[in-house]
Amino acid sequence: MNENQDIAKIQEKIDDLNEEAWRVRLTDSEQTFKLAEESVRLSREIGYTKGLANGCLSLGFAQLRISKNKEALALLTESLSLFEKLNEIKGQADCYEYLASIRRNFGELELSLSLSFKALTFARQIGYMEKQAGNNYQLGVTYKRLGNFEKALEHLYESLEIIKDIDNELYRSYPTNMIGTIHLENEEYEKALGYFKEGQLIRHKFNDKWGEAGSLDNIGYCYLKLKRFDEAIQYFDKSLAVNQSINDTRGHSNVLLHLAELYYEKGDEQNAIEYAGQSLELRKSIGDIRGVAEILLFLGEVETRISGNDNEKTLANFYEGLKIAEEINAIDLISRIRKQLYQYYKDKGDFQEALKQFESYNELEKVLNKNALTQKIVSLEITNKAEEAKREMMATQLKNEELNKLNKEINEQKTKIEETLTQLKATQSQLIQSEKMASLGELTAGIAHEIQNPLNFVNNFSDLSNELIQEMKQELQKGNTGEAIAIADDLGQNLEKILHHGKRADGIIKGMLQHSRSGSGQREPTDINVLCDEYLKLAYHGFRAKDKSFNAKFETAFGENVPKLNLVPQEIGRVVLNLINNAFYAVNERQKAERLTQNAEGYEPTVIVSTKKEDGKVIISVKDNGNGIPASVKEKVFQPFFTTKPTGEGTGLGLSLSYDIVKAHGGELKVETKEGGGTVFFILLPAHQH
Amino acid sequence: MKILVVDDEKDVRLLFEQRFRKEIRNGDMVFAFAYSGEEALSFMKDHKHEAVLILSDINMPGMNGLELLRHIKEKHHEPPPTVMMITAYGDAENYNTAMRLGADDFLTKPLDFSTLKEKLKTIS
Numbered sequence: 083m084n085e086n087q088d089i090a091k092i093q094e095k096i097d098d099l100n101e102e103a104w105r106v107r108l109t110d111s112e113q114t115f116k117l118a119e120e121s122v123r124l125s126r127e128i129g130y131t132k133g134l135a136n137g138c139l140s141l142g143f144a145q146l147r148i149s150k151n152k153e154a155l156a157l158l159t160e161s162l163s164l165f166e167k168l169n170e171i172k173g174q175a176d177c178y179e180y181l182a183s184i185r186r187n188f189g190e191l192e193l194s195l196s197l198s199f200k201a202l203t204f205a206r207q208i209g210y211m212e213k214q215a216g217n218n219y220q221l222g223v224t225y226k227r228l229g230n231f232e233k234a235l236e237h238l239y240e241s242l243e244i245i246k247d248i249d250n251e252l253y254r255s256y257p258t259n260m261i262g263t264i265h266l267e268n269e270e271y272e273k274a275l276g277y278f279k280e281g282q283l284i285r286h287k288f289n290d291k292w293g294e295a296g297s298l299d300n301i302g303y304c305y306l307k308l309k310r311f312d313e314a315i316q317y318f319d320k321s322l323a324v325n326q327s328i329n330d331t332r333g334h335s336n337v338l339l340h341l342a343e344l345y346y347e348k349g350d351e352q353n354a355i356e357y358a359g360q361s362l363e364l365r366k367s368i369g370d371i372r373g374v375a376e377i378l379l380f381l382g383e384v385e386t387r388i389s390g391n392d393n394e395k396t397l398a399n400f401y402e403g404l405k406i407a408e409e410i411n412a413i414d415l416i417s418r419i420r421k422q423l424y425q426y427y428k429d430k431g432d433f434q435e436a437l438k439q440f441e442s443y444n445e446l447e448k449v450l451n452k453n454a455l456t457q458k459i460v461s462l463e464i465t466n467k468a469e470e471a472k473r474e475m476m477a478t479q480l481k482n483e484e485l486n487k488l489n490k491e492i493n494e495q496k497t498k499i500e501e502t503l504t505q506l507k508a509t510q511s512q513l514i515q516s517e518k519m520a521s522l523g524e525l526t527a528g529i530a531h532e533i534q535n536p537l538n539f540v541n542n543f544s545d546l547s548n549e550l551i552q553e554m555k556q557e558l559q560k561g562n563t564g565e566a567i568a569i570a571d572d573l574g575q576n577l578e579k580i581l582h583h584g585k586r587a588d589g590i591i592k593g594m595l596q597h598s599r600s601g602s603g604q605r606e607p608t609d610i611n612v613l614c615d616e617y618l619k620l621a622y623h624g625f626r627a628k629d630k631s632f633n634a635k636f637e638t639a640f641g642e643n644v645p646k647l648n649l650v651p652q653e654i655g656r657v658v659l660n661l662i663n664n665a666f667y668a669v670n671e672r673q674k675a676e677r678l679t680q681n682a683e684g685y686e687p688t689v690i691v692s693t694k695k696e697d698g699k700v701i702i703s704v705k706d707n708g709n710g711i712p713a714s715v716k717e718k719v720f721q722p723f724f725t726t727k728p729t730g731e732g733t734g735l736g737l738s739l740s741y742d743i744v745k746a747h748g749g750e751l752k753v754e755t756k757e758g759g760g761t762v763f764f765i766l767l768p769a770h771q772h
Numbered sequence: 773m774k775i776l777v778v779d780d781e782k783d784v785r786l787l788f789e790q791r792f793r794k795e796i797r798n799g800d801m802v803f804a805f806a807y808s809g810e811e812a813l814s815f816m817k818d819h820k821h822e823a824v825l826i827l828s829d830i831n832m833p834g835m836n837g838l839e840l841l842r843h844i845k846e847k848h849h850e851p852p853p854t855v856m857m858i859t860a861y862g863d864a865e866n867y868n869t870a871m872r873l874g875a876d877d878f879l880t881k882p883l884d885f886s887t888l889k890e891k892l893k894t895i896s
Contacts, residue, residue, distance in 0.1 A: 531860050534881060535860070535881075538882040543787070543790075546790045576790070583783070622833075626831070633836065635834065636833055637833070
């Protein structure tokens with residue numbers, strides 16, 4: 083518990099260190115080093131991945147800033163892999179940006195560009211505006227190195243555009259300064275000066291000393307090129323002062339060399355040598371070999387101007403520079419030195435040596451030109467590749483947009499289909515209801531007939547009872563008590579009959595109401611034989627009422643051992659009714675056909691409804707001796723909306739609904755038929771309904 | 773006078789026995805009952821020439837009243853008894869069929885017993 087608390091505390095401390103190191107990274111390199119080193123040390127000690135990732139990032143950045151590229155590469159590579167593990171996009175974007183700078187410093191421009199594009203993609207992904215600006219800046223720098231000023235400016239302007247939105251002035255100074263550098267290389271000094279000065283003001287305001295020193299140096303150099311030497315010196319001095327305060331050796335040596343160039347331009351060779359010498363020492367101290375060779379070449383040129391071709395020092399400088407240049411294979415430097423040597427020997431009159439130097443120089447120039455050409459081609463290729471990567475990025479974005487659109491369309495379609503489905507369901511339930519009403523219509527005549535009989539009894543027995551009461555009174559007046567009692571018995575019997583037939587009519591009405599009711603009824607123990615008998619009568623009378631010429635024999639064969647089943651009586655009743663109606667329809671059709679062939683006498687339309695219990699099932703069968711169902715039709719009879727009846731006579735839903743009802747009761751609906759030989763429908767219900 | 777009433781409604785018996793209780797008591801009329809066409813035919817076979825009047829419902833399961841009528845008029849009985857058809861369906865089709873098959877009268881439900889009594893008086 084305590085240990086955990088301790089670790090949590092240390093982690094908190096590491097987070098604080100990292101936050102502060104990151105905050106001051108542009109304004110206080112020394113502090114950044116101190117904080118980040120402490121954070122990395124602690125993170126390693128307690129194995130704190132997030133802390134280590136951020137610590138390595140800050141420390142890597144600090145190393146990069148003082149040109150310790152190898153150290154920075156190791157730290158940032160570690161940081162990147164940690165951020166990948168943590169799946170932290172922001173950290174990865176930072177690492178890719180700085181790794182791109184390192185690769186550029188190594189001269190691996192193509193790799194640098196691809197890393198910058200990666201960083202840019204991540205930054206866009208999370209809407210990290212500062213990083214988007216930063217990476218566009220880096221791309222600008224790299225393209226400038228490739229000599230593609232057009233592309234460079236494009237990215238730098240984009241960087242400025244983004245910075246305008248995020249309102250970070252210090253960031254603005256970097257692309258601004260870089261645009262100045264491009265103008266400087268194009269020898270547009272006035273233009274360059276404007277950008278440099280703008281950058282310098284911003285950096286000064288935000289105490290970015292490293293940057294400010296660079297800006298001051300750049301301004302001085304512009305004045306130098308414009309031959310406004312006093313102003314140039316002023317700015318170089320300022321730059322030196324800042325450089326010294328932050329111990330930036332490389333920057334310091336740059337300014338000193340620029341001062342040397344300035345004095346050389348002014349014709350003050352002594353000062354030129356003096357400053358070049360100081361710069362040389364600094365460059366030696368930081369191991370900047372190429373820089374050293376460059377100064378040696380410069381010094382050689384200065385010496386030549388001082389003492390012509392009679393100076394051992396000149397030659398020594400040239401050869402020392404040459405040695406270094408050959409060591410690092412800096413062809414451009416070798417070539418420039420060879421050219422100076424050719425000049426030297428020619429002036430001295432040593433034509434043989436001069437010729438040798440010239441030939442060497444000439445060869446090198448050829449290589450250089452070829453190199454330059456190759457460089458240009460490579461640059462073009464890299465640019466193309468970078469463009470391709472960008473296009474791919476755009477294509478991915480477009481694809482995503484297309485996918486989104488497609489998804490939206492699919493969703494709209496889905497909604498539409500769902501609406502249609504809802505409408506269909508509503509229509510279906512309306513159809514089911516209308517099918518119920520249609521079968522109710524078929525029933526009505528049958529029901530009217532069925533009610534007529536009990537009503538007749540009710541009326542007759544009431545009427546008779548009135549007469550009997552009159553008679554009873556007469557007998558009582560006569561004193562015939564025995565006769566009166568006999569009449570009273572009859573009266574009692576009549577009242578029972580009235581009650582019985584009243585209830586019978588009541589039952590019929592209730593059944594009719596249940597039949598037409600929508601929604602599911604309740605399951606109840608039901609006598610299948612009674613149910614079949616009722617519906618057979620209803621169906622027969624209904625059919626008779628519709629078609630008066632219709633006459634059919636109907637028979638029942640009810641099994642005595644058929645148990646009561648727990649089911650929804652009006653639903654199974656509908657199935658039975660439907661099957662019987664179909665059977666009557668079938669025999670009627672056949673009879674009509676037989677009449678046409680005057681064969682009617684030989685045909686006796688018959689419908690038989692039977693029930694039995696068999697193998698744990700109750701089977702209700704409805705048999706007719708109609709025309710049977712053709713094989714082509716047999717398979718379709720249970721399909722919704724399938725009907726062989728003329729339009730308007732059937733909904734085509736009867737058997738389909740029957741099928742569903744039987745299925746809902748855990749049973750089966752089957753058909754056996756012989757074309758020309760009649761049809762039997764079977765309802766198979768489990769004998770034990772739950 | 774012996775009258776055979778054919779109807780699948782069994783309470784018809786009680787109804788007729790009460791409606792014609794005076795006639796029955798006086799011995800003017802004797803009633804027999806059959807609850808289907810088939811039953812009526814077998815009664816007539818067993819009691820030849822007893823029933824002079826047959827009152828039959830038309831709509832019955834199995835053999836219906838019209839078939840019974842055809843049997844009586846065409847095949848079995850000589851001289852044929854008077855047959856009156858009773859039905860809830862007072863439609864022309866039924867009426868015509870009944871008349872074609874030789875029905876002597878055609879009555880519709882609900883029965884008007886005073887009219888029926890008048891008709892019976894003219895027959896006897």
